[in-house]
Amino acid sequence: MSAPAGRPVPPAVGALRRLPNPRLTGIGAGLFAAAAMFLIGCLDWLLFDESPAVFGVLFLPVSALTALWVRPADLVTAPISVPIAFAFGIAPIAGGGGGLGGRTMAVVTALAVHAGWLYGGTLVAGLITSVRKVRLMRARQRRLTQAAHTARPAAVTAPPAPAGRAAGRAPRRPSQR
DSSP states (O other): OOOOTTOOOOHHHHHHHHSOOOOBOHHHHHHHHHHHHHHHHHHHHHHSSSOHHHHHHHHHHHHHHHHHHBOGGGGGGHHHHHHHHHHHHTGGGSOOOSHHHHHHHHHHHHHHHTHHHHHHHHHHHHHHHHHHHHHHHHHHHHHHHHHHHHOOOOSOOOOOOOTTOOTTOOOOOOOOO
16 A cells, blocks of 8 residues: 555554565464464573563564464464463473473463463454454455445346246156056
8 A cells, every 4th residue: 555646654654564464374373473482481581580571571462463464364363372372482481390290380380370461462362363354354345345336237037937847857747656
């Protein structure tokens, strides 16, 4: 979309247009979210000493990007994949010790303690995908309405079927008893 002739584009709009606009499949969006959250979890562990606030705050834009970048056909997958990505990404900062059981319990505890961030990111993804779906449905309805107004009625109609016969069927024979 370009601005009308003689009208400058605001700098913010120009900057937004330069951002990447990929269209990810449902699986691709889930993989993007999981990889981004795991990377954020690892960086949080290295740089911020396992800060759950940093992890939670960075989860919100990842949720928004996942919901914005998923294809229209796969919109329902974004609110499903972001909580899974949160759980996957929280593993590096969850702590825990004592083998697999200790790490698993630490992840489950971290999910329970940081449920607010989890719900917030899921809500962000759900709202964005809902708005996108409503806009797609309205655009489709607008196209159908315009097509109905521009379509011409059929000039020739099919002649009625002869009496006693169904269209395209052979006449019935009397039963022989």
